[in-house]
Amino acid sequence: xxxxxxxxxxxxxxxxxxxxxxxxxxxxxxxxxxxxxxxxxxxxxxxxxxxxxxxxxxxxxxxxxxxxxxxxxxxxxxxxxxxxxxxxxxxxxxxxxxxxxxxxxxxxxxxxxxxxxxxxxxxxxxxxxxxxxxxxxxxxxxxxxxxxxxxxxxxxxxxxxxxxxxxxxxxxxxxxxxxxxxxxxxxxxxxxxxxxxxxxxxxxxxxxxxxxxxxxxxxxxxxxxxxxxxxxxxxxxxxxxxxxxxxxxxxxxxxxxxxxxxxxxxxxxxxxxxxxxxxxxxxxxxxxxxxxxxxxxxxxxxxxxxxxxxxxxxxxxxxxxxxxxxxxxxxxxxxxxxxxxxxxxxxxxxxxxxxxxxxxx
Amino acid sequence: xxxxxxxxxxxxxxxxxxxxxxxxxxxxxxxxxxxxxxxxxxxxxxxxxxxxxxxxxxxxxxxxxxxxxxxxxxxxxxxxxxxxxxxxxxxxxxxxxxxxxxxxxxxxxxxxxxxxxxxxxxxxxxxxxxxxxxxxxxxxxxxxxxxxxxxxxxxxxxxxxxxxxxxxxxxxxxxxxxxxxxxxxxxxxxxxxxxxxxxxxxxxxxxxxxxxxxxxxxxxxxxxxxxxxxxxxxxxxxxxxxxxxxxxxxxxxxxxxxxxxxxxxxxxxxxxxxxxxxxxxxxxxxxxxxxxxxxxxxxxxxxxxxxxxxxxxxxxxxxxxxxxxxxxxxxxxxxxxxxxxxxxxxxxxxxxxxxxxxxxx
Numbered sequence: 001x002x003x004x005x006x007x008x009x010x011x012x013x014x015x016x017x018x019x020x021x022x023x024x025x026x027x028x029x030x031x032x033x034x035x036x037x038x039x040x041x042x043x044x045x046x047x048x049x050x051x052x053x054x055x056x057x058x059x060x061x062x063x064x065x066x067x068x069x070x071x072x073x074x075x076x077x078x079x080x081x082x083x084x085x086x087x088x089x090x091x092x093x094x095x096x097x098x099x100x101x102x103x104x105x106x107x108x109x110x111x112x113x114x115x116x117x118x119x120x121x122x123x124x125x126x127x128x129x130x131x132x133x134x135x136x137x138x139x140x141x142x143x144x145x146x147x148x149x150x151x152x153x154x155x156x157x158x159x160x161x162x163x164x165x166x167x168x169x170x171x172x173x174x175x176x177x178x179x180x181x182x183x184x185x186x187x188x189x190x191x192x193x194x195x196x197x198x199x200x201x202x203x204x205x206x207x208x209x210x211x212x213x214x215x216x217x218x219x220x221x222x223x224x225x226x227x228x229x230x231x232x233x234x235x236x237x238x239x240x241x242x243x244x245x246x247x248x249x250x251x252x253x254x255x256x257x258x259x260x261x262x263x264x265x266x267x268x269x270x271x272x273x274x275x276x277x278x279x280x281x282x283x284x285x286x287x288x289x290x291x292x293x294x295x296x297x298x299x300x301x302x303x304x305x306x307x308x309x310x311x312x313x314x315x316x317x318x319x320x321x322x323x324x325x326x327x328x329x330x331x332x333x334x335x336x337x338x339x340x341x342x343x344x345x346x347x348x349x350x351x352x353x354x355x356x357x358x359x360x361x
Numbered sequence: 362x363x364x365x366x367x368x369x370x371x372x373x374x375x376x377x378x379x380x381x382x383x384x385x386x387x388x389x390x391x392x393x394x395x396x397x398x399x400x401x402x403x404x405x406x407x408x409x410x411x412x413x414x415x416x417x418x419x420x421x422x423x424x425x426x427x428x429x430x431x432x433x434x435x436x437x438x439x440x441x442x443x444x445x446x447x448x449x450x451x452x453x454x455x456x457x458x459x460x461x462x463x464x465x466x467x468x469x470x471x472x473x474x475x476x477x478x479x480x481x482x483x484x485x486x487x488x489x490x491x492x493x494x495x496x497x498x499x500x501x502x503x504x505x506x507x508x509x510x511x512x513x514x515x516x517x518x519x520x521x522x523x524x525x526x527x528x529x530x531x532x533x534x535x536x537x538x539x540x541x542x543x544x545x546x547x548x549x550x551x552x553x554x555x556x557x558x559x560x561x562x563x564x565x566x567x568x569x570x571x572x573x574x575x576x577x578x579x580x581x582x583x584x585x586x587x588x589x590x591x592x593x594x595x596x597x598x599x600x601x602x603x604x605x606x607x608x609x610x611x612x613x614x615x616x617x618x619x620x621x622x623x624x625x626x627x628x629x630x631x632x633x634x635x636x637x638x639x640x641x642x643x644x645x646x647x648x649x650x651x652x653x654x655x656x657x658x659x660x661x662x663x664x665x666x667x668x669x670x671x672x673x674x675x676x677x678x679x680x681x682x683x684x685x686x687x688x689x690x691x692x693x694x695x696x697x698x699x700x701x702x703x704x705x706x707x708x709x710x711x712x713x714x715x716x717x718x719x720x721x722x
Contacts, residue, residue: 110605173587173593174584174588174591174592174610175579175583175584175587175612176584177612178575178579178587178613178616181612182572182579182616184606185575186547186572189551189568189569189572191552207550211547214539214546215576218540223536223672223675226534226536226539227535227536230535231534231535232532232533232534232535232643245546245549245637247542248637248641249535249538249542249640250535251535251536252538252539252542255542272606276606276609279610280609282593311584311672314584
């Protein structure tokens, strides 16, 4: 039994650069919608998580933000009805490149239209419609989810009263574009990717996905954290065996273990589409300048959190976002976190993130 | 006609983890050795350059440090006899994995012993012996060359009077180990690498080398430089053609152009060996602690330069190195450069680096 619920849209879903027929959206929810339907919290995820942000009776496994959502937790399910949507384009229940195209009865693969963060935001609104929610109390997102939350306020002004953006940005800068572009090229360079037509029963671009995931992990953490955590410790759990360039150091062993856990669970084409969507998003496209693009969001308040050791979405970008929002949003709070864990801090440095989120709710 | 000179050692050359027979060392030189043979400057390179640091009559093409070496330049060839050695293990004239093993008459490939920075330093001393130089005025190195210069002072105490280390470190920390380890894995994952037995006539692991080079370039520069230089400019010189994940942004085009220039010129196995040597080096191995390892270098002075935007060898590591040297070396100068170009600044921010080097000489 799974906690995932789905809705399937009737007819054509028009995207920024194409359209698809009758996509499905998967989501999970916790807590109860009140009679006024004004206590909903909409949560967008980063690139890789599913909608399983938190455990529930029907799926007791820990979610990716278990510490943050629940009874008595910072996003308190006694007060709020929390909805987490699996992004359009992903592969955990929502329609994406790994889904069957109902028009052809074949997998979309590279026939899926170019995906944008705006499309992911638009699609989620259909879940709200289905649940009878006109306006959400707060839209929340971290990393790519923060971009999606921001795009949601731009695409659907007035449908969120408050915004929480964590370790995200109003646009990607060339350094993070370069990293993601290289991850995509690594996957595409795996001969088993076969120009997107790979075997989906297990013999796909596993090597490319492993390498791309390792590069992701390098960019998600910080040099300072690793210096403290690993130093120059030698690895013990992998041996060179007959590989003269095998694993010497503990940090290499750590990357190997984590990458092995990731591959297999995530579809390569979905990864490519979601990754590129992050590069393409630029909030300023909605108004000429960042400030102008925020003129009609209809927000009452926004909380923008950045982490000093994040080099994927540096804290200076969060500050830029907060300053631009401050031109039009009555209450904008900007928090600069001294966490050591880089971009991933919101998933691990809970002692800092819990109180910051709790205070805003 | 080339400016490269070579010497071939007679007999066995004992390395830290093995030995090879009669290796050849390639080097170039500029200026004249004086009668006391005490005006020599020994220059070690980073991972990828050849010994061609500077143009000469016999090879007028610009060298990789053209601005720094020459008549009237910071390392003034009217005063100094400058020698640049192609590292042992490299592929520009010195013996390495891409060379013929005289014992088997086949390419060494992965039969080359594990390479260490100490081996590169030791090998260079034979060039000095051949030229009749007992003690060099200054040993200079940047990046991997800085590690080699430091190892030279440890391995051969008293053979250098002064040391210049630029954007190097006394050891690699896990973040830079992770990046280099991933570069190596990317190369090894290219099916055309063929466990090191690749075709050397052009059909080698070109894709793996391109991807590894791109990752290198991402780590050699800084996010701040690229934000200023590229912003979100769209690429014009590459088109998507039939590639749905082709190049969108100028920064991707820049990486593609640079990587294409690199591949073909550098041997994949040599790259693997040199890259791993950087991970393995730890100055503290020579004495239990960093300070202790510097007790008997015989240096009169040292100049340590680091760059604030370098995240491969952060400036804090240069400061650590300078402080440890300061325990035993009479004059230690530590320079913190505010250059924007990251690890590569010593190759491009010449307006800052020229005066710093000139002042020390």
